Structure formats: structure tokens, C-alpha cells
Amino acid sequence: MERLPFGDPFLEDRDLQDHLRKVVDKLVSMGISLQESQDEIEKIFIQKILANCHGNRSRAARRLGMHRNTLNQRMEKYGLNGNHSP
Numbered sequence: 001m002e003r004l005p006f007g008d009p010f011l012e013d014r015d016l017q018d019h020l021r022k023v024v025d026k027l028v029s030m031g032i033s034l035q036e037s038q039d040e041i042e043k044i045f046i047q048k049i050l051a052n053c054h055g056n057r058s059r060a061a062r063r064l065g066m067h068r069n070t071l072n073q074r075m076e077k078y079g080l081n082g083n084h085s086p
Contacts, residue, residue, distance in 0.1 A: 043078040046071070050080075 011017075027037050046064065053059040061071040075081075 039078070042074065043080070046074060046078065046080060 049060045049063050057071055058068050061068040064071060
């Protein structure tokens with residue numbers, strides 16, 4: 001069973017996999033925790049998807065695979081004001 005419904009970009013794109021490993025190495029060397037890393041990645045994903053959806057939170061929540069209320073909670077958590085420019 002594939003991890004992602006459209007294939008695994010980390011297996012298909014060696015440069016992407018290498019880049020991600022370097023980023024993780026840098027985060028570890030800086031003492032950044034897994035939770036801090038996950039939070040920052042989630043924040044960036046939310047910003048990017050909101051921008052792609054022109055600020056439409058319902059559409060963004062569907063693309064992110066979460067309920068709109070969850071998206072609103074995460075936006076509040078990360079201090080995102082709803083502007084759709086990352």
C-alpha cells in the first residue's frame with residue numbers, strides 16, 4: 001500500500017529526499033524539537049494552502065484534510081490572521 005494516494009515524492013525525487021534530510025540535520029543540530037518542527041511545517045502548509053485557496057477557509061480546510069473549525073483553531077495557535085499571503 002502506498003503511503004500517499006499519488007505516490008511517494010520522497011521515493012520519486014531523490015533531490016527532495018536529500019534536501020529534506022539536510023533540513024532535518026540542521027534542525028537537529030540547532031536543538032529544534034520534533035514538535036517545534038512539526039508546528040512550523042504545519043503553519044507553513046496552512047499559509048500556502050490558504051494562499052492557494054485565496055483565503056477561503058472552507059476550501060483550505062478540505063485541502064488540508066481537516067474540519068474548518070480545526071483550521072480556525074490552528075490559525076489562532078500560529079497567530080495567522082487569515083490574510084492569504086504567506
